[in-house]
Amino acid sequence: MSTTSYALLGLLAFDVAEGENEAEATGLTGYEIKQRADRTLRFYWVSPAMSQVYSEMDRLVRLELVDPSDEKAGKRKTRRFSITASGLTSLQTWLSESDTDFPTLKHPVALKLLMGGLLGPEQLQTMLEKYREDLALRQADLTEVRAQLGDDETLRYPALVAEWGLDYYDAEVEITNKLIKKLNRL
């Protein structure tokens, strides 16, 4: 099981937590899982392709960590996935017993900066400014995510992670500004 498998399993665990006080936890469709991943996981893990969401669900169902339930609303067939008891314990075991890898960063801006000597100073400048703009977009996205999470207790940790992400982006903006200043001095 890859980390992404557990990440998706984790999304299903939240679905249960949210649904506790409702009549039924009906689970999530593959499509909904993808949407949730795009709102949270994407900022600090991955945004899996739809096709991967479905193949991961197949795997989790095979391992009985997830329960599928077919649903027919009109002519449309959808499968809703929900985490099983076994899935929940498996997730908890992973959370507490697997060792937590150091983060992996793939930073094309830094990579190109390394070879800055082969690039004109104006081109470097342009690249860094474009990066600042991209950062601003990301910040806006994440700010909205944070706002929508609210102060609900069940979403305390997702909110915490969103705040962490905002701090992260703030730091990245500062570092980029510092770098631009340094380059201007050369």
Added chain:
Amino acid sequence: MSTTSYALLGLLAFDVAEGENEAEATGLTGYEIKQRADRTLRFYWVSPAMSQVYSEMDRLVRLELVDPSDEKAGKRKTRRFSITASGLTSLQTWLSESDTDFPTLKHPVALKLLMGGLLGPEQLQTMLEKYREDLALRQADLTEVRAQLGDDETLRYPALVAEWGLDYYDAEVEITNKLIKKLNRL
């Protein structure tokens, strides 16, 4: 050509830059490329496996962006790779004309924090403290890299990237401390 291909090509470009005033730029062996990648690329891109270094070199040679030269010192056969003129222009084109993707972050600590509700507060604490320790190790490694780069003009950009990396880790430490404080208040 993947970004990693260009990254390795970039390492060979530095070899030329360094060797300019020497008798000959003899190129780098696969083993040396791996070592250089581990000292620089690893912090903000990847640390390719040895097997990947060799297969990337095969590809670059096939594309004539890199020149191999066999060498026999005693009974030992080594291949040294050096960047061709075509390889250098190809690298420059990539640097200036490809669009620079937004960084990709895979942060297992943040991922597990998301599911913090399934984990005890002490376990979260332990995880974050372990992360701080890992960060300290990384900082030490990168500090040494920065020191060894010196203030040589040919290594100005690598030095700049190393400094950027140190700022990045500093920020990460601060953010982690802030997070630990927040968790303690809960």
Added chain:
DNA sequence: TGTAGCATGTAAGCCGTTACATGATTGA
């Protein structure tokens, strides 16, 4: 004499993406 480092590769396999294919439902 043996171990750590230097040096090069092949094969298998996983993770993940892109491209392709299909069809239902909602609302402008």
Added chain:
DNA sequence: TCAATCATGTAACGGCTTACATGCTACA
């Protein structure tokens, strides 16, 4: 009626890692 969104999947492939296999060289 047409486009956007919802919904599900298969096939091919690229990138990268792990495991395996081989052998030289320096040095303790």
